[in-house]
Amino acid sequence: MDDAGASASRPEEAARSQTHPFQAEVAELLNLMVHSVYSETDIFLRELISNGSDACDKLRYESIARPELLAGADRFAIRILPDKATGTLSIADTGIGMDRQELIDNLGTVARSGTKAFLKGLSEAKEGAGLIGQFGIGFYAAFMVADRITVTSRRAGSGEAWVWTSSGGAGFDVAPASAEQAARVPRGTEILLHLKEDAKRYLEPFELERIIRSYSDHILFPIELVDDKGEARQVNAASALWQRSKSELKQEDYTQAYRSLAMAFDEPALTLHYKVEGRQSYAVLLFIPSTPPFDLADPIRKGRVKLYVRRVFITDDADLLPAWLRFVRGVVDSEDLPLNVSREMLQNNPQVTQIRNGLTGRVLGELESTATKDAEAYAKIWEAFGPVLKEGLYEDRERRDQLLALARFSTTAGSGMRSLEAYVADLKPNQTEIYYLVGESAERIRSNPKLEAARARGIEVLLLTDPIDAFWTVMPQELGGKKLKSLSQGDVDFGLIPLLDKREADQPEREAAKQDDEALIASVKAMLGDTVSDVRASQRLTDSAACLVATAQGRDRELERLLARQNRGGVTKPILELNMRHDLVCALAAAHADKREAEAADIAFLLLDQAHILDGEMPSDPAAFAKRLNALVVRGLRAG
Numbered sequence: 001m002d003d004a005g006a007s008a009s010r011p012e013e014a015a016r017s018q019t020h021p022f023q024a025e026v027a028e029l030l031n032l033m034v035h036s037v038y039s040e041t042d043i044f045l046r047e048l049i050s051n052g053s054d055a056c057d058k059l060r061y062e063s064i065a066r067p068e069l070l071a072g073a074d075r076f077a078i079r080i081l082p083d084k085a086t087g088t089l090s091i092a093d094t095g096i097g098m099d100r101q102e103l104i105d106n107l108g109t110v111a112r113s114g115t116k117a118f119l120k121g122l123s124e125a126k127e128g129a130g131l132i133g134q135f136g137i138g139f140y141a142a143f144m145v146a147d148r149i150t151v152t153s154r155r156a157g158s159g160e161a162w163v164w165t166s167s168g169g170a171g172f173d174v175a176p177a178s179a180e181q182a183a184r185v186p187r188g189t190e191i192l193l194h195l196k197e198d199a200k201r202y203l204e205p206f207e208l209e210r211i212i213r214s215y216s217d218h219i220l221f222p223i224e225l226v227d228d229k230g231e232a233r234q235v236n237a238a239s240a241l242w243q244r245s246k247s248e249l250k251q252e253d254y255t256q257a258y259r260s261l262a263m264a265f266d267e268p269a270l271t272l273h274y275k276v277e278g279r280q281s282y283a284v285l286l287f288i289p290s291t292p293p294f295d296l297a298d299p300i301r302k303g304r305v306k307l308y309v310r311r312v313f314i315t316d317d318a319d320l321l322p323a324w325l326r327f328v329r330g331v332v333d334s335e336d337l338p339l340n341v342s343r344e345m346l347q348n349n350p351q352v353t354q355i356r357n358g359l360t361g362r363v364l365g366e367l368e369s370t371a372t373k374d375a376e377a378y379a380k381i382w383e384a385f386g387p388v389l390k391e392g393l394y395e396d397r398e399r400r401d402q403l404l405a406l407a408r409f410s411t412t413a414g415s416g417m418r419s420l421e422a423y424v425a426d427l428k429p430n431q432t433e434i435y436y437l438v439g440e441s442a443e444r445i446r447s448n449p450k451l452e453a454a455r456a457r458g459i460e461v462l463l464l465t466d467p468i469d470a471f472w473t474v475m476p477q478e479l480g481g482k483k484l485k486s487l488s489q490g491d492v493d494f495g496l497i498p499l500l501d502k503r504e505a506d507q508p509e510r511e512a513a514k515q516d517d518e519a520l521i522a523s524v525k526a527m528l529g530d531t532v533s534d535v536r537a538s539q540r541l542t543d544s545a546a547c548l549v550a551t552a553q554g555r556d557r558e559l560e561r562l563l564a565r566q567n568r569g570g571v572t573k574p575i576l577e578l579n580m581r582h583d584l585v586c587a588l589a590a591a592h593a594d595k596r597e598a599e600a601a602d603i604a605f606l607l608l609d610q611a612h613i614l615d616g617e618m619p620s621d622p623a624a625f626a627k628r629l630n631a632l633v634v635r636g637l638r639a640g
């Protein structure tokens with residue numbers, strides 16, 4: 001950035017070795033690596049090779065515009081050299097390299113969101129060691145096997161090389177490379193690991209070869225292993241798996257490719273491998289993981305599908321899938337996009353849009369066919385990624401119907417997950433809508449009084465408990481002509497749907513009683529004033545006395561609460577619904593008829609406050625609530 005300034009201070013300052021502290025997170029991570037009880041230390045090699053491969057990718061990409069950067073070393077490769085005499089293992093690449101500042105920034109801080117999520121997960125979970133394996137932790141994993149690490153690096157095109165050294169602990173040194181060191185690294189980066197006593201097996205070529213083959217076989221650059229005799233030999237296939245034909249490949253090949261592309265340890269739950277030829281030609285290799293990655297809820301919400309153009313890696317930042325498919329991992333290799341396409345150009349590129357539509361359709365199609373062919377496997381996928389897929393119900397109008405058909409829900413009908421198709425097939429006579437309730441947990445919703453009338457009729461209700469559920473239900477949704485309808489909003493009319501228990505059915509309402517009800521409701525409304533937007537007789541309740549619902553045009557109350565918690569938007573006034581047959585409401589009616597105004601008001605406010613409590617909210621004035629409750633209880637006790 002500031003070349004003049006840097007060179008002015010260079011002779012004095014930078015020529016000497018400088019010690020730098022690690023960022024606190026790195027220190028924490030290193031401490032963990034050093035004392036790691038994690039047994040699968042092999043992954044350090046995968047991480048370093050992957051960094052070397054990324055560095056080669058970056059340089060290959062930059063050199064499209066600036067071919068002079070390739071001077072110094074003509075080919076891209078990653079070379080592994082064990083040295084039993086010194087007890088060191090070297091992993092060297094001819095990639096982009098790092099200058100002094102990059103060494104300090106990149107190898108002194110935690111940049112990747114995955115590592116941050118890992119540290120967070122670690123502070124929440126007790127069993128930390130297992131987590132290391134669940135996703136890579138990058139360069140620092142090398143401290144599991146080395147007690148000292150020397151990194152010598154030369155940025156492509158630069159005349160100078162720099163050396164970074166650390167023994168873990170609090171910090172690292174950065175110094176200019178000696179002539180001998182600089183000569184060893186004409187371009188790129190050499191990581192020299194001084195292996196710990198119990199990690200000396202990583203000096204055995206057969207051991208190294210085994211690890212490379214199992215974790216890094218698909219890396220596109222040659223990985224060369226130098227044997228005891230000093231001879232280098234390429235040990236990986238270095239071919240683009242996605243360009244090969246399906247018939248050549250075994251599930252095991254795919255699993256390995258998945259693990260290495262996604263830095264994962266699980267099996268892919270779904271694999272898609274196909275080629276498109278026509279207006280555009282491209283090869284696709286996509287995976288759906290079987291376990292959700294740690295950063296699934298990452299607010300950046302980016303997909304991780306890598307874009308290659310004719311076997312050259314371009315970016316993993318190209319929005320090749322919508323955010324609601326961000327758990328999909330893999331590669332798209334285009335034959336048509338220009339090699340020098342810039343990341344900015346990709347953003348509104350019609351070819352990319354076309355690819356995205358194609359990929360999205362294929363992924364959904366694959367999910368649909370899994371759902372039909374193997375319901376159990378599909379249920380697992382939905383459990384892991386359903387909350388993310390549901391974002392599409394909100395964001396993607398075109399895919400809404402398709403996604404709704406893919407969705408699975410807990411319902412009041414049993415403990416399993418149900419599709420809307422199954423729900424609709426089991427509709428009650430005269431039922432024309434699909435009912436749901438949004439809430440914090442299935443247990444909480446199950447005890448919600450708003451379910452009472454539905455329960456009395458055996459009507460199935462969807463129990464929506466993901467935070468996203470409050471959002472997508474705002475959009476009109478329907479399946480097979482049946483609209484989704486919240487039981488906590490607007491009117492419900494179960495009038496034509498028969499009750500399960502026939503004895504309760506069809507008690508004809510006397511005209512006189514109806515008029516009394518209306519008079520009572522009008523006076524309750526007057527007592528409660530503007531704390532509610534309306535008061536009415538409830539169709540939802542059978543056992544409870546009162547509940548609150550949102551107006552038909554307003555927002556669902558659960559969504560309002562969610563937004564209010566995030567300070568986004570206030571709370572609107574709900575409608576109070578009264579169960580006209582409940583004893584407390586009858587007592588209110590009696591007090592009202594006898595002109596015991598104070599008592600009637602106490603009961604009215606108590607009904608309102610308990611409806612708030614049933615929704616998991618505080619009464620608006622807790623002290624007044626307690627006072628009224630006490631007054632009524634005391635009155636009741638004295639009377640008894």
Ligand code: ADP
Nearest residue numbers: 051052055095097098106107112138139140189
């Ligand atoms: P990640 O690779 O996920 O970003 P790491 O901790 O492994 O995380 O590496 C941090 C950064 O250090 C990388 O993003 C990269 O910029 C740099 N780096 C690591 N290894 C190399 C290398 N061999 N060549 C060039 N840069 C590297």
